[in-house]
Amino acid sequence: MKLFALTNQHRISKGEATVADFQTEFDELGFDDSFICPHSPTERCGCHKPEIGLLLEAQQKHQLDLKKIVIIGDVGSTDMLAAHKVGAYKILVATGWGRRSKSDYRQTWLETEADYYAEHLLDAVNWILNKEKGAK
Ligand SMILES: [Zn+2]
Structure with a gap:
């Protein structure tokens, strides 16, 4: 990967x-x-x-293949929206701006929804690895 x-x-x-x-x-x-x-x-x-x-x-x-990539980011209005436009998987991490992106700033990226909300980067990585396992 x-x-x-x-x-x-x-x-x-x-x-x-x-x-x-x-x-x-x-x-x-x-x-x-x-x-x-x-x-x-x-x-x-x-x-x-x-x-x-x-x-x-x-x-x-x-x-x-942008439909198979996973975007991990902390900003809904930039990271999640960009991922949404290309059909990528989206993980919003709660670290950095993430927690506020999910609450105070949720209205700035209403067009889409994260595929997964991760507590932190390791949580995001584990989600991806589990998803990979499930696909095999
Ligand atoms: Zn530029």
Whole structure:
């Protein structure tokens, strides 16, 4: 199973960090590849989640079937909506912004529902592994 990072990092557009900084960090964390939107939300690019540019880039580079991937994220209005648009599985983790995405900010992503609400990343990983087992 491959692991990719897909992230909005508008601090890059302010000159506070570089794409290379993030790529190095994700490499060190053990990701197989990383896809980074460096734009500010006002630039209206095609890669700032919930737009799907980053997903399409990953799909092309790694020949992914987007209907079979699992998106794990903590923000409903970006991660879950982007996943919804391409038909991917969606896991919202309660860490980071996740708990508030599920409650205070639920109205920002009403179009869809997570396939699973995970307490944390390990919980999400176990859900995926169990799903894999069930499929065999
Ligand atoms: Zn972008």
